[in-house]
Amino acid sequence: MIVPYVAGGAADITARVMAAHMTKDLGATVVVENKPGANGMIGTDMVAKAAPDGYTLLMGTVSTHAINQSVYGKLPYDPVKDFVPVTLVIPVPNILELNPKFADKHGIRTVADLIKYLKANPNSVNMASTGNGTSTHLSGELFQTMTGTQMTHVPYKGSSPALTDVMAGSADLIFDNLPSSMAFLKSGKLRPLAVTGSQRSPALPDVPTMAEAGVAGYDASSWFGLLAPAGTPPAVVDKIQRDVAAALQLPAVRAQLQAQGATPSGNTPDQFKQFMAQETAKWAEVVKKSGAKVD
Structure with a gap:
């Protein structure tokens, strides 16, 4: 499992929690590799070009699959065509x-x-x-x-x-x-x-949302999800999604993630695809308004 960011960040923490339980469920060791650089683009591109056999997965993020295409003039990968959505692991x-x-x-x-x-x-x-x-x-x-x-x-x-x-x-x-x-x-x-989300975090119940704090309409959450290289057989994708979704229902996994302020998801590949399309449109508007584009 490729994490396109440095160790210790939220994507890395999430990947390591999931890898431990996927190793048990899949019957094969799931190794987490950190491949940081260029706001996630280096590691993401590695997965885009990997063999579509189910043995290489990406812990994708809101940046790699919903923000980068609006911020940067050109990406080394196509966030839609080069990947198959597996499941949203956590919105946070x-x-x-x-x-x-x-x-x-x-x-x-x-x-x-x-x-x-x-x-x-x-x-x-x-x-x-x-x-x-x-x-x-x-x-x-x-x-x-x-x-x-x-x-x-x-x-x-x-x-x-x-x-x-x-x-x-x-x-x-x-x-x-x-x-x-x-x-x-x-x-x-x-x-x-x-x-920054629309609801308070159960992990920090006394901390208000931005809207509650006076910035009405503010909502800017992150998320982490698994993706596979385009061409990965549907049966393989479905197997991984089912195993991840099952792991996310385990009390120990839920407790680990919720303690970090996350809400476990485990949705279907189609649901994750639709979610990413909505997120891409939302963040494109934020980039447009903020002028944060990088040429």
């Missing part, structure tokens, strides 16, 4: 979180406090992201567009280095995938202000 919100010392210094306790500070100090706040054109980047761009604020975007190569710098104070805040931030939120090393 991003979370707006701050360096606690920065928040305390400027009296920022709520989203309203942050907006007030940003309007009084345009471009003075460093907003980290997991890379140009990622959902963490575009979540921030959408926030700025909807609130009339301006921050300085600082892209990193994945969640781990971005979170390290936010916690160290080199950057002030980040919109990160919830699974990769959960441990730091629980320990108090990061301070949450709002989740």
Whole structure:
């Protein structure tokens, strides 16, 4: 299973949870390989060009299959033609979180406090992201567009280095995938202000949604799903989907993922295909409004 991002991020965490249980169900060892680079495009392209025999899968993301085609002028792969959808593993919100010392210094306790500070100090706040054109980047761009604020975007190569710098104070805040931030939120090393989905996360029930916090209509969630190279036999795809869906119903797996702020899915290949088409249209509009396109 190829993860097109660095170890320690939400895609990697999700892949390793699933690989452990797929190994039991499929009767063959499922190995997770991290192939990061170019906002997921390097690892994704590797899978696009792999043999369609069911032995190479991609842990695809909102970036690799719904955002990159709008952000970048040309991709090395076609997110629709080069892949067969297997199943959506988890949808997961991003979370707006701050360096606690920065928040305390400027009296920022709520989203309203942050907006007030940003309007009084345009471009003075460093907003980290997991890379140009990622959902963490575009979540921030959408926030700025909807609130009339301006921050300085600082892209990193994945969640781990971005979170390290936010916690160290080199950057002030980040919109990160919830699974990769959960441990730091629980320990108090990061301070949450709002989740970016339409509903509160069961893992952080006291943290409001962005809409509840005053930014009406805001919704910018991430997701992770399995895809296979185009041409993979339908019977093989269906077998993998059934095994993954069954694993996602196991109490131990659900507990692991829910503890990270995720909601297990396991939908059908057709449902996942329709979901990705809807997501592609939604994020294309966000990219258009934010001007986040990279030539």
